[in-house]
Amino acid sequence: MSEEKGPRVEMATPFDPRAAILAPGHTYASITDKISALVLTRRTPRGWFLGFTIAFLLLMLLLFTAAYLLATGVGIWGVTVPVGWGFDIINFVWWIGIGHAGTLISAILLLLRQRWRTSINRFAEAMTLFAVACAGLYPLLHMGRPWLFYWLLPYPNTMGTWPQPRSPLVWDVFAITTYATVSFLFWFIGLIPDLATLRDRARRRFWRILYGFLAMGWRGSARHWARYEMAYLLLAGLATPLVVSVHTVVSFDFAISIIPGWHATIFPPYFVAGAIYSGFAMVVTLAIPLRKFYELEDFITMKHLDNMAKIMLATGLIVGYGYMMEAFMAWYSGNPYERYMILNRLRGPYAPVYWALLVCNVGVLQALWSARVRRNVRALFAIALVVNVGMWLERFVIVVTSLHRDFLPSSWGMYRPTIFDWTMFLGSIGLFLTLMFLFIRLLPVISIFEMRALLPETAPTPGGGTMRPAEAPTTS
Amino acid sequence: MSERTDLYGLLAEFDAPEKVVAAAQRAYAEGYRQMDAYTPFPVEGLAEAIGFHRTRLPMIVLLGGLFGGALGYALLYYAEVIDYPLIVGGKPFHSWPAFIPIVFETTIFFAALSAVLGMLALNGLPMPYHPVFNVPRFALASRDRFFLLIEARDPKFDREATRRFLEALGADGVWEVEP
Secondary structure, three states, rough: OOOOOOOOOOOOOOOOOOOOOOOOOOOHHHHHHHHHHHHOOOOHHHHHHHHHHHHHHHHHHHHHHHHHHHHHHHHHHHOOOOEOOOHHHHHHHHHHHHHHHHHHHHHHHHHHOHHHHHHHHHHHHHHHHHHHHHHHHHHHHHHHOOHHHHHHHOOOOOOOOOOOOOOHHHHHHHHHHHHHHHHHHHHHHHEEEEEEEEHHHHOOOHHHHHHHHHHHOOEEEEHHHHHHHHHHHHHHHHHHHHHHHHHHHHHHHHHHHOOOOOOOOOOOHHHOOOHHHHHHHHHHHHHHHHHOHHHHHHHHHHHHHHHHHHHHHHHOOOHHHHHHHHHHHHOOOOOHHHHHHHHHHHOOOOHHHHHHHHHHHHHHHHHHHHHHHOOOOOHHHHHHHHHHHHHHHHHHHHHHHHHHOOHHHHOOOOOOHHHHHHHHHHHHHHHHHHHHHHHHHHOOOHHHHHHHHHHHHHOOOOOOOOOOOOOOOOOO | OOOOOOOOEEEEOOOHHHHHHHHHHHHHOOOOOEEEOOOOOOOOHHHHOOOOOOOHHHHOOOOHHHHHHHHHHHHHHHHHHOOOOOOOOOOOOOHHHHHHHHHHHHHHHHHHHHHHHHHHOOOOOOOOOOOOHHHHHHHHHHOOOOOEEEEEOOOOOOOHHHHHHHHHOOOOEEEEOOO
């Protein structure tokens, strides 16, 4: 431990850009300066203003739709009998799923000691938070009278009632609330040391005070770090079962019912895999432009993109297995309604959506077997976008095809989204992007202190061993 | 010599994590106890070197989780069995399997909250003022410099002797910290 070693990285082996999770030549100072400069000193790129303007206009579309919805009622949407769960539930599940990658990267990859998570965890966590915010909008607005949302919560009330915990929809309230809270805590606790860095480096008084207020007087004391690492590790341990539980509970919304196509035991694992799949697709979708426009190729390297592509491939294959099992069980169960459900997906009025989802989620994905494709940034970006679309189509198929033709042909119907379904959906993308743009501008998109901790270990120490300062908690 | 009130302590600056760990170990061996180290990222072995071995945080989190789980279960039991019994699907009022998801979520909720709030409370944060910030160089503690602080209230502290000791440890600079 006491060997003389400067902070500069010296590579003992030739630099392999495909394996590095941090480009060579960086020091503690250069990492700090480069990442904090994005927030503090660098001129805001013109592209940021353009992107933010578009996102903000879409957000206004959301506000307009929500206002019209509150004034008129959910009748402005296409939801009606028999399809009472239209875009709102589709989008809710889609957004919640996207949120899962953030916690997976922060918590599960931390516990598995995947050091490459370090440069992508911060914005993946932010993405989680914003995706959960978008998801939360839909059930609230779907209630029809959102101003009575607190009826969902268990509190003694003059009506003499309580929420019914035998319903998975009530489980949802608890799962989503807990998930949003824990995601926020995880994100914020990770930010504290970096907020202290910004406080110490900000030149203008206003920002010094603002970041100083948020950093709460963090000074990097060894005792504080010991408790901090312990808290972070425990949070990761708590968030790991949580992230699995959240999409499991979301899948219970479907699986606990007796609707053909929903009543399936495979739903929880299949939903969790789908959530991670779509979440990583969204992380890739955001990471590629971010590293390009902010010149962060040193920190978000090809190794990161390659690893994320591999996770997409693995989870995508699990999702593909889920599709196969749905079809197999429909046939094997011998239940005529289940069998009709899958035939209706394959040949019914929504068949093009089902086939498109198979092409997007299973077909296009296979390109990621090729290392050449995984290392081609443009191809990877295109595939990630296709997967985002595919996962949305999957939720459309699950929600709509099962509901529109269930048991009695006399009660069959068709679901047609209205213009306000679309403006609401586009608007929630606007909300997500607006928050993302503000985050990129105001907070460090990459965890600065964790990147510093990564530095000594990317350089072999003279003694032969490598130092791993942040690897294990420093207290028992 | 620890009577002086115009001095909070002496702050030694280092440029590498191994150096501050080695210095902290030497200072501890020398008999200093009232000390702290400041680093831009968690450094392995540093907390032990200044004599910090255990944190009560895991116990706080465990208790928080148990409290959350118990609270969740008690809430559901009260609501579904005592205050508002309702037959749903022919299930008993105390249909505990249906309570599991909510009890799980409240457990995690309170455990996570106690992890964060417990960490902040044990660390004494938020702390609006701390003397080390009076040293201008300390701004680099959040960038690329590593600091070792020996407080003036340490019985072994002596303004000159401690300064010489810290300089002998290979510090790049030793700064006086105003209280």
